[in-house]
Amino acid sequence: MKINVDKIKQHSLTGRITLDLVHKAFKTVKRNRGCAGVDRVSIDTYMKNLDENLHNLMKTLKDRSYKTQPLRRTYIRKERKGNKMRPLGIPIIRCRIAQEVVRKLVEPNFEKRFHENSFGFRPGRGCADAVRKVLEYLKGGYCYILDADIEGFFDNIPHELIMKSVAARIADGNILGLIQKFLKSGVMEEGKRIPTTKGTPQGGVISPLLSNIVLDHLDWYLESKGYRFVRYADDFVVLCKTHSQAKKALADIKWLLEEEMELTLSKEKTHITHMSKGFDFLGFRIFGPNRVTIRDKSMEKFKETIKEITKRKHNLDKEVIKRLNAVTRGFVNYFNQPFSSVNTIFYRSDKWIRSRIRQMKKKRRWKTDNMRLLKKHIRNLGVISCWDLCRASQLC
Numbered sequence: 075m076k077i078n079v080d081k082i083k084q085h086s087l088t089g090r091i092t093l094d095l096v097h098k099a100f101k102t103v104k105r106n107r108g109c110a111g112v113d114r115v116s117i118d119t120y121m122k123n124l125d126e127n128l129h130n131l132m133k134t135l136k137d138r139s140y141k142t143q144p145l146r147r148t149y150i151r152k153e154r155k156g157n158k159m160r161p162l163g164i165p166i167i168r169c170r171i172a173q174e175v176v177r178k179l180v181e182p183n184f185e186k187r188f189h190e191n192s193f194g195f196r197p198g199r200g201c202a203d204a205v206r207k208v209l210e211y212l213k214g215g216y217c218y219i220l221d222a223d224i225e226g227f228f229d230n231i232p233h234e235l236i237m238k239s240v241a242a243r244i245a246d247g248n249i250l251g252l253i254q255k256f257l258k259s260g261v262m263e264e265g266k267r268i269p270t271t272k273g274t275p276q277g278g279v280i281s282p283l284l285s286n287i288v289l290d291h292l293d294w295y296l297e298s299k300g301y302r303f304v305r306y307a308d309d310f311v312v313l314c315k316t317h318s319q320a321k322k323a324l325a326d327i328k329w330l331l332e333e334e335m336e337l338t339l340s341k342e343k344t345h346i347t348h349m350s351k352g353f354d355f356l357g358f359r360i361f362g363p364n365r366v367t368i369r370d371k372s373m374e375k376f377k378e379t380i381k382e383i384t385k386r387k388h389n390l391d392k393e394v395i396k397r398l399n400a401v402t403r404g405f406v407n408y409f410n411q412p413f414s415s416v417n418t419i420f421y422r423s424d425k426w427i428r429s430r431i432r433q434m435k436k437k438r439r440w441k442t443d444n445m446r447l448l449k450k451h452i453r454n455l456g457v458i459s460c461w462d463l464c465r466a467s468q469l470c
Contacts, residue, residue: 075235075238075291075334075335077238077239077242077291078242079242079243080242080243083242083243083244083245084183084243084244084245084246085245085246086246087179087180087244087246087248087249088135088136088246088248088249090179091132091135091136091175091179092132093128093129093132095175095178095179096128096131096132096135096171096175097128098178099171099172099174099175099178100124100128100171100174102174103117103167103170103171103174103279104117104121108164108170109164110146110164110166110167111143111145111146111164111165111166111167111169111170112143112144112145112146112166112262113143113166115166115167115168116167117167120167120168127168128171131168131171131172135172135175135252136248138248138251140172140252140255141255142165142169142172142255142256142258142259143165143166143168143169143259144259144260144261144262144267145163145164145165145259145260145261145262145275145277145278146163146164146261146262147161147162147163147164147261147262147263147268148161148162148164148277149161149162150162160276161229161275161276162275162276162277163261163275163276163277163278164277165259165277165278165279169256169259170279172252172256173256173278173279173280174279174280176249176252176253176256176280177279177280177283179249180240180244180249180253180283181283183243183244184243184283184286184287184290185197187243187290188286188290188293189290189293189294189297189305191207191293191303191304191305192286192289192290192293192305192306193207193304193305193306194282194286194305194306194307194309195282195283195285195286195307196286201306201356201357201408202411204304204305204306204355204356205355205356205358205360205366205411205413206413207304208304208311208313208355208360209360209363209366209413210363211302211304211313212313212349212360212362212363213363214302215315216302216313216314216315217313217315217348217349217350218313218314218315218316218317218319218320218346218347218348218349219311219312219313219314219320219346219347219348219349219353220311220312220313220314220320220323220324220327220344220345220346221311221343221344221345221346221347221353221354221355222310222311222312222324222327222339222344223308223309223339223340223343223344224308224331224337224338224339224340225337225338225339225340226273227285227308227337228273228274228275228276228281228285228308229272229273229275229276230272230273230336230337231272231273231274231284231285231288231337232272232335232336233254233257233258233271233272233273235288235335235336236253236257236274236284236287236288237250237253237254237257239287239288239290239291240253240284240287253280253284256274256278256280257270257274258270261275282307285307285308286307288335289305289307289308289310291330291334291335292305292310292327292330292331292335293305295326295330296312296323296326296327299323299326301314301323301326302314304355306356309355309356311353311355312327317346317348320346321346324339324344324346327339349361349362350362354369354371357369357372357408357409358372358409358414365415366411366413366414366415367414367415367416367419368409368414368416368419372409373419376401376405376423377426379401380398380401380427380430381430383397383398383401384398384427384430384431384433384434385434386433386434388434390431390434390435390455392456394434395455395456395457398427398457399456399457399458402427402458402459402460402463403458403463405423405460406420406460406463406464407463410463410464410467410469411469412469416464417461417464420459420460420461420464421460421461423460424459424460424461427457427459427460428449428452431452431455431457432452
């Protein structure tokens with residue numbers, strides 16, 4: 075694939091690795107938490123000798139003696155009701171900090187060049203901004219949607235493509251070598267170390283940036299063809315005014331991915347539709363510029379999480395209420411947007427959650443318990459409601 079190379083590259087990024095930068099990287103990793111890697115060293119354990127650990131890490135990052143550890147392979151279910159699993163690669167704490175240091179050094183050189191319609195894992199941008207851009211195009215008459223999905227994107231990005239894309243703007247050999255080490259670290263699965271010959275693992279700190287760097291080629295290719303699109307990481311839609319234009323966009327994207335990037339589109343998940351039939355994007359269900367709601371799978375995921383917290387065999391204590399409130403707050407903050415219609419959904423969700431709490435409190439399911447544990451009593455327990463949060467934001 076032909077990659078545009080900057081005439082003036084960054085040569086001296088290694089010199090910017092300071093103890094202060096490493097400390098900032100550690101604070102970011104600590105804030106994101108996460109579980110331990112293959113060495114079973116947690117954040118708390120790493121902090122017991124923090125200053126020495128960070129100083130030694132800085133030294134190895136600068137003098138090219140840094141060595142990676144394999145990632146710990148773990149799987150999460152893609153869908154609550156299904157057998158498909160998503161593989162994650164969990165780096166050790168030390169590697170997470172190293173990746174965050176490199177990310178902080180490299181990202182500014184690419185951020186200013188990324189396309190404005192790319193919204194994933196970028197500072198000051200989020201899912202709501204991406205959906206607003208989609209609605210803007212729908213209002214402009216772009217009513218045919220190509221909903222595209224790249225098959226196993228993170229696991230299949232060619233390492234050569236990643237390194238060429240980074241090297242187009244970064245000439246610091248040490249930094250390039252560190253990125254190469256991150257990609258080639260391998261994974262531990264069932265006690266065996268499996269080499270990684272392609273892909274950047276989901277779970278790696280630097281993976282979102284590398285994915286944006288690679289898919290930036292797709293963004294500017296679509297721009298050169300005159301297409302309207304919105305991308306959030308590997309989730310993107312192309313919006314067209316006619317069905318034939320959408321078919322042409324599909325053919326163009328398929329050619330670029332297969333012939334130039336060694337990637338493929340998912341036949342099952344890639345399709346063309348009209349906005350009146352509705353399409354899913356970033357957890358929302360969109361039927362037009364003025365009709366946006368929550369997609370069914372997002373509701374299922376929310377309810378499954380609530381069910382896990384409110385099992386009848388558990389006691390309704392402060393810790394349960396704290397966890398329940400955290401899930402409810404995250405759900406409302408994400409979907410309660412000026413462009414979304416969620417009032418009825420929030421009202422029904424509150425009613426359902428109160429039912430779960432009554433069952434948990436009484437260890438049974440019985441209609442008369444609605445009168446024995448009133449809504450005001452549940453509120454007095456400290457349980458927050460979707461409707462109250464929505465009303466507090468003045469969007470209901």
